[in-house]
Amino acid sequence: MQSIAISNVLLVEDDLVFQKNFVRVFEHMAGDWKIQAFQDGASALEALAKPNLKFNLALIDIGLPDISGIDVIAAVRQRFAELPILVTTAFTAEETFLSAIRAGANGYLLKGGTDAALGHSIELVLQGQYPVSPALARHLFRLAGAPNAMALSNKLNLSQRELELLQLIAKGCSYASCADVMNISLSTVQTHIRNMYRKLEVCNQRQAITKAQSAGLLNI
Structure with a gap:
């Protein structure tokens, strides 16, 4: 056999x-x-x-x-x-x-x-x-059809971890929940947030999410 x-x-x-x-x-x-x-x-x-x-x-x-x-x-x-x-x-x-x-x-x-x-x-x-x-x-096909959004995405230069964090925040996760999901400290989350705001040239979460969506960075 x-x-x-x-x-x-x-x-x-x-x-x-x-x-x-x-x-x-x-x-x-x-x-x-x-x-x-x-x-x-x-x-x-x-x-x-x-x-x-x-x-x-x-x-x-x-x-x-x-x-x-x-x-x-x-x-x-x-x-x-x-x-x-x-x-x-x-x-x-x-x-x-x-x-x-x-x-x-x-x-x-x-x-x-x-x-x-x-x-x-x-x-x-x-x-x-x-x-x-x-x-x-x-989502990727939408990005492919939006060259201006892609150019903005590249210009923003967010890191992979910053993108992951922004995606979680856009879904309604608290900073503490983001820290648990990403297995990082709350202070590290806050550091990522400050860096994101600086790169996106915004002052709060709502502005960050709006700008990231216009750049095609979020899928929510």
């Missing part, structure tokens, strides 16, 4: 609920899947340093508790030149998306989709395609 080849999955996701969701999705997919999961970037990078590793797919969250998932993507791509890497995240900022693609990601999915949609995206990336969540794709 011929044995079934095992497909190995590298999963870097700090949320245990989402980890279980991924396990459930693979249970309903054809083949024999073995998932090696990590809840932080440092553990994943430590594992990548070991010899004789073999993976068929990587699923990586960007909002990790210790380091950016972008750094993990870059490390995985350096180790495995041809490995399909699928980003699963809550971050919708254009710069975050572009940073993930530049680091080596092959697809970008926003969390909150159905198991069926996630399974379909996994199948697509394994076939060599580049799946992107429809909501994010619409």
Whole structure:
């Protein structure tokens, strides 16, 4: 009797609920899947340093508790030149998306989709395609059709962390909640806020959100 080849999955996701969701999705997919999961970037990078590793797919969250998932993507791509890497995240900022693609990601999915949609995206990336969540794709197409907004976006020169923070604030999160989500101190949040106001040339949250929306930086 011929044995079934095992497909190995590298999963870097700090949320245990989402980890279980991924396990459930693979249970309903054809083949024999073995998932090696990590809840932080440092553990994943430590594992990548070991010899004789073999993976068929990587699923990586960007909002990790210790380091950016972008750094993990870059490390995985350096180790495995041809490995399909699928980003699963809550971050919708254009710069975050572009940073993930530049680091080596092959697809970008926003969390909150159905198991069926996630399974379909996994199948697509394994076939060599580049799946992107429809909501994010619409946002990017709007940006592509607005050259003036894109020029303003580049001129503002907000950092990735500042964009992530601005996205959370635009969704109604308090400074304390932003600190928890981004795993940074409240004082660091306040420093980012001051830097954003300076770059955007605004004085309050409402003005910052309005200007960022006009630059196509927010997807809310």
